[in-house]
Amino acid sequence: MEIWQEISADQERGARRLVAECGDRMFTAAFLLCRDRNLAEDLVFRTFTSAVRKIGQYNEKASFYSWLYSILLNNYRSDCRKKKFETFESGEMPEDAASAWGEVHDPLAADDAQVVRRAVQSLPDSFRDVVVLRYFEDKSLLEMAEILSVPLNTVKSRLRLAQERLNAMLVNLFDNYNNKEGRRN
């Protein structure tokens, strides 16, 4: 049974499964976006609450996960507008973001992964959502336009600007990675 079917059939079981299967992933996305663990947790909480309550509105046209994502991003953007959390133009970050990642369990050198995450979190608000969709969720430009409900060209130009900023911050890292890859081949 799909998660959304389970939520419709048995709200409690479905909600628990939602947390078990999508919780940590959504939490990570939320943290990349809002850079504060408490706010990220709150964001995920509100997203899941409305997903469970409005499960009847889910139609199978989009994947369930994309649907969750659009709720998360709508909540996030409305928080941004209400200035629920501090916004940083660029370069700066709250303490939490700098320290939260802790140990890193991935095949990249721990430091590199952290550098990338921090670079993402130091982007201005309007770029972080496209970056998270593109690189964390691996969405295509069309899917991003749908989730963000903006025209494709808006997605393209925002992503390009974000990529330029990331390139500027991560140029050394990308170079190293390219060279390493090159040697391996």
Next chain:
Amino acid sequence: MNCQECESLFDDMIDRRVKEPMRRRMELHLSRCGHCRSVLERRRKSHALMFQALNGAVGDLHLPKDFADRLVAECRRRPKWSLPALPKWALIAASLVIMAGFVFAAVEVIEAVAGSSDEGDRGTVPAPLAESAAPISDNPPAPDDTTAGSDPPIAPDGATAGNDDSITPISTTDFQHMKNQGEEVMKKVRAAAARLTVAMGTALFATANGEEYQFIISGDPVAAETVGSASASSATLALTSGTLAEGFVLAASSFEARSRTLGESAMRALRSDKFRGITIRIR
């Protein structure tokens, strides 16, 4: 194909989404252009690196252990006040009271827009709107207030009103667009005013509660017309107040051609970056 065209397709190429014959043209260009080849290769590797670095974080952050319990408890609890909790007549009555002001304000704006000269002057918002189109308060009122139909849950709110007391002027393009649509929209709004009042009132109730609201109306052309008008006027309202229709979601499964025009003009208006939170889905 030149380098610029080629580069614009890099993201699609990384996703393997470039279709024939574009793909062939692109490959031909890549086979001849060392610059594009190396940029694409670099982009591919950066993409992989970013993907790996961000996804590697999933194991690092965990929701607290009691998260699921809290979620279950919250979902069981009725929202502080919810639509199903109110009797239907109370909802409709309260909606009428609340919405009358908005609808008339909308008609007035549209009239002002439609009636003004062709010189492309900026639309200024007529006085009555300033009063009725104040942003909705963050905190929904207690059910008693609304069932009594006395005080609509509309309160000027410092937190949501970024634009002091006045209302942001409509930009020239949006204004032109609304102006062109104005005459037509006005007829629609008037014709559907009563139904629209109820429909939008209901939606705004939900919106005031911080939730998004979705209309699903199918088949019936009258209903489709209502939705068309509702989306057009909510666009007007959103344009003038900026906060009004936040999170407002409209969906209609069937549309008459003329309603579609209205719905699409509303969507275009709402798609402007200023109102990013507003979604209208038409299917």
